[in-house]
Amino acid sequence: MPSEQWTHPEPGDGPAAVAAQPSPEQVIAGLRATSEGGAELTQLLTPEGERVPSPQFDKYVDDIDAEALRGLYRDMVLVRRADREANAMQRQGQLGIWVPLLGQEAAQIGSGRALRANDMAFPSYREHGVAFARGVDMKDLLGIFRCTDHSGWDYQRHGFHPYTIVIGNQVLNAAGYAMGQKFEGKVGDDDGEATICYFGDGATSQGDVHEGFVWAAVYDAPLVFFCQNNQWAISEPTERQSRLPLYQRARGYGFPGIRVDGNDVLACLAVSRWALDECRHGNGPVLIEAFTYRMDAHTTTDDPTRYRLSDELEEWKLKDPIERVRAFLARGGGADQAFFDDVQAEADAFAADLRDYTFNMPEPPPDRIFSNVYAEGNPVLDSQREEFLSYLDGFASAGEH
Amino acid sequence: MTDLQKLTIGKALNLGLRRAMEEDPKVLIMGEDVGKLGGVFRITDGLQKDFGEQRVLDTPLAESGIIGTAVGLAVRGFRPVCEIQFEGFIFPGFDQISSQLAKLHYRTQGKIKMPVVIRVPFGGGIGAVEHHSESPESLFAHIPGLKVVSISNAVDAYWGIQEAIKSDDPILFFEPKRLYHSGALRAEIDTSGTPVPAFSSQVVREGTTVTVVAYGPSVKVALDAAAAAEDEGHSLEVIDLRTLSPLDLGPVFESVRKTGRLIALSEAPSESSLTSEIAARVQQECFYSLEAPVLRVTGFDTPYPPAKLEEHYLPDLDRVLHAVDRSLSW
Numbered sequence A: 001m002p003s004e005q006w007t008h009p010e011p012g013d014g015p016a017a018v019a020a021q022p023s024p025e026q027v028i029a030g031l032r033a034t035s036e037g038g039a040e041l042t043q044l045l046t047p048e049g050e051r052v053p054s055p056q057f058d059k060y061v062d063d064i065d066a067e068a069l070r071g072l073y074r075d076m077v078l079v080r081r082a083d084r085e086a087n088a089m090q091r092q093g094q095l096g097i098w099v100p101l102l103g104q105e106a107a108q109i110g111s112g113r114a115l116r117a118n119d120m121a122f123p124s125y126r127e128h129g130v131a132f133a134r135g136v137d138m139k140d141l142l143g144i145f146r147c148t149d150h151s152g153w154d155y156q157r158h159g160f161h162p163y164t165i166v167i168g169n170q171v172l173n174a175a176g177y178a179m180g181q182k183f184e185g186k187v188g189d190d191d192g193e194a195t196i197c198y199f200g201d202g203a204t205s206q207g208d209v210h211e212g213f214v215w216a217a218v219y220d221a222p223l224v225f226f227c228q229n230n231q232w233a234i235s236e237p238t239e240r241q242s243r244l245p246l247y248q249r250a251r252g253y254g255f256p257g258i259r260v261d262g263n264d265v266l267a268c269l270a271v272s273r274w275a276l277d278e279c280r281h282g283n284g285p286v287l288i289e290a291f292t293y294r295m296d297a298h299t300t301t302d303d304p305t306r307y308r309l310s311d312e313l314e315e316w317k318l319k320d321p322i323e324r325v326r327a328f329l330a331r332g333g334g335a336d337q338a339f340f341d342d343v344q345a346e347a348d349a350f351a352a353d354l355r356d357y358t359f360n361m362p363e364p365p366p367d368r369i370f371s372n373v374y375a376e377g378n379p380v381l382d383s384q385r386e387e388f389l390s391y392l393d394g395f396a397s398a399g400e401h
Numbered sequence B: 001m002t003d004l005q006k007l008t009i010g011k012a013l014n015l016g017l018r019r020a021m022e023e024d025p026k027v028l029i030m031g032e033d034v035g036k037l038g039g040v041f042r043i044t045d046g047l048q049k050d051f052g053e054q055r056v057l058d059t060p061l062a063e064s065g066i067i068g069t070a071v072g073l074a075v076r077g078f079r080p081v082c083e084i085q086f087e088g089f090i091f092p093g094f095d096q097i098s099s100q101l102a103k104l105h106y107r108t109q110g111k112i113k114m115p116v117v118i119r120v121p122f123g124g125g126i127g128a129v130e131h132h133s134e135s136p137e138s139l140f141a142h143i144p145g146l147k148v149v150s151i152s153n154a155v156d157a158y159w160g161i162q163e164a165i166k167s168d169d170p171i172l173f174f175e176p177k178r179l180y181h182s183g184a185l186r187a188e189i190d191t192s193g194t195p196v197p198a199f200s201s202q203v204v205r206e207g208t209t210v211t212v213v214a215y216g217p218s219v220k221v222a223l224d225a226a227a228a229a230e231d232e233g234h235s236l237e238v239i240d241l242r243t244l245s246p247l248d249l250g251p252v253f254e255s256v257r258k259t260g261r262l263i264a265l266s267e268a269p270s271e272s273s274l275t276s277e278i279a280a281r282v283q284q285e286c287f288y289s290l291e292a293p294v295l296r297v298t299g300f301d302t303p304y305p306p307a308k309l310e311e312h313y314l315p316d317l318d319r320v321l322h323a324v325d326r327s328l329s330w
C-alpha cells in the first residue's frame, strides 16, 4: 500500500499513542470495563455539552450553526420518540416485534445527515434513524415490524437499501454497489458519490464483513463502513468478537479506521463527512467505529437483565446523545425553552400519527404471497396461486370465510 | 428406579443436553447466546452455569466459524453440539456443512469421524420477521454424508438429542420452534429409563382410510387433522418420519398398502423437496396399492411471506382435510 494512504492521522500511529500502548490485557479489559472509548475517541461535544475543538474535524462542521444544530436535535428527538412509540405499540400487540434504537440516535442522525442525495446507505435492521435522515417515511418502516411486509420504501428514491437481517450480508452488497459507483466513474472529485454501510460490533465476526473489507479495499471502493459498536450482540459483549478495538482492524486491510463518540452527533457528522469525502475523491474505503450503547433490549423479545448489569446502563445514561446537545444549545443561547417545548410537541404529534397509521394499517391480501417472487412469469406459481384462490373461494361459498 | 417428569419439548432438550454433557466430558455446546442467555429460546438455559465457559461456548457471531471450528474440534476428539439461532441464519455455514462436515469421513476413507450435531430451530407460525420461519431441511437432506432428523415431541427431543450426540455421524437436528414451549405437548418422560430409539419413522396414530406422513411441526397438524377427520367419518393414519435423511419409508409403504392413499405434509416449498422424494418413492414401491395419486400439502414455492400472511402459507388442518377429500374423490 502506498504510504500516501496514511496522510490522515491514524489513531494509534502517533508517537504518544505508541508510547502509551496498553497491554493486550488492558485492551481487552478496556473494551468492556470502560464506557469511555479510550484516548483515541474523536469527540466534539462532551456529555456535559461542552464543545471540544478538533483541528482535524472542526472544518467538517463549520456550517453547523445554532440553527443547524437545532435541526440535529429535532431529528434525534423525533426519532427517539418514534422509537419509544413503536416499542410501546409492540407491547400492546400492535407490532410483532420492535428493534429499539434508543441510545444510538446520534450515531444514526450524525452519519445519516452527512449523506448526500446521490449517496447510498445499506442498513442492517436497527437503522430507523438513518431511514429518517434519508427521508423515508417512518410509517413505511412499520410494515416490517407489523409483519405485513418485508420492506416498504423506494430504495432508489431515498438512497436507502432494504433492511438486512442476516448479519453481515449487506456489507458485501454495499461493497458491490460502491464498486459500481467507481466503475461508472462517479468518484474522483467534490461531486463524487459514496456508499455507507451499517453493521454492529457482533457483525464484525462474520466472514461477509471480512470479505467486504477485502473487496472494498482492493477495488478502492467508495465505501464507508459504519460500525455501531453498541457494546452488545444480543447477550454477547464486544470482547467476545474481538481482542482489538474494532476500528484498528481497518489497518490490516489497508484503509483508515477511526473511533468516534457515537453519542456525539456533531462528531458523528464530522467524521462521516470526512470519510464520505475521502470516498468521493476516490480515497476510500474508510472504517468508522461509532462507540455507543444500546440502551434498551436487543429486540422486544430479548431480556437484557439476564446478561448485563444495571450499573452499566446507569453509566451510559450520563452520556445521553440528546441531552448533551440540549445542554450545549441552552447554555450558548442557541435555543430557548419554547424551542424545546415545540420540538417535544412536534415529536408527540409525530408519534401519534405513527400510532394512528399502525392501528389502521391494512392487511395484505392473501394472494400477495405469490407476488413478485420472480420478475418474469412462472407457470408453477401461477397454478399454485389459482389453486389457492379457488381453495379460499370454497370457504367463501361455504360462508365460512 | 424411575424418574418421571412432565416436560415440554424445550425442557426435554435441555435435560437431554445436560445428561449428554454429564455422561461425556467431550461434549461441548457452542453457538450465539447459548451461555448466559441460555439461547434465544432458552434451550441451553443453565448449562453454562453448571458446566463452565469451556463446555458451553458463547461464540463470536459467525455461523461458518461455529461449524468450521466444530469440525476441527471433532477432529480433535470433541463432540460439539452447535446451536444455530434460527434456520435462516445457517447459510453462512452452508459451505462448511456441505464441503467439510458432510464429506470428511468419506474423503479420509473413514479415518476422521464427525460426531457433530447442529441444532436448528425451524419452521413458521411464530409471527416473526424475515429469515425466522423457514423450512430448509430438504437442502440438507440432499447432501450425502449428513444425517438429517426432525423431532415432533418431547420424548423424541429428550432421547433424540442424546442419540444424535452419541452418533459418530454429523447430524442436522431440526427442532420445531413454535412447539418448544407448548404445554399441550408436555409428555411424561422417564428420564432415567431406557433410551427410546428416535431415528426411524413411526406410526403415531393408526387409521384405515388415508395415510398422512409428516415431520417436525407438521406432525401436530396431521394429528389435529386426524382428530377432526374422525368427526367426518374418516380414519387417518399418521406417520412421523423423524428421520429425513436417510428416509425410513418402510412404515409408509406398509401403511399405503393398507390405506391406498397418501398425503405428504410439510411446511417447506414443494418443488424438489422431501415431499417430492416421498411421492416418487411411494409411487415406485406401492404403485399397485394406490387408489389415488400421492398428494402433497406444503408451503408454496415462494419465499416465506410476511408473518401476517403465514396462516395462509402454512399448511393447516383445513388444507389437510381438503386433501383428504380430494384423495377420496378419486
Ligand SMILES: Cc1ncc(C[n+]2csc(CCOP(=O)(O)OP(=O)(O)O)c2C)c(N)n1
Residues within 6 Å of the ligand: A126, A165, A166, A167, A168, A199, A200, A201, A202, A203, A204, A228, A230, A232, A233, A234, A294, A298, B032, B061, B063, B085, B089, B092
Ligand atoms: C447470520 C445471522 N446469525 C444470527 C442472527 C441472529 N441475530 C440477530 S441480531 C444478532 C446480534 C447482532 O449484534 P451486532 O452485530 O452487534 O448488532 P446490534 O444488534 O448490536 O446492532 C444476532 C445474533 C442473524 N440475524 N443473522
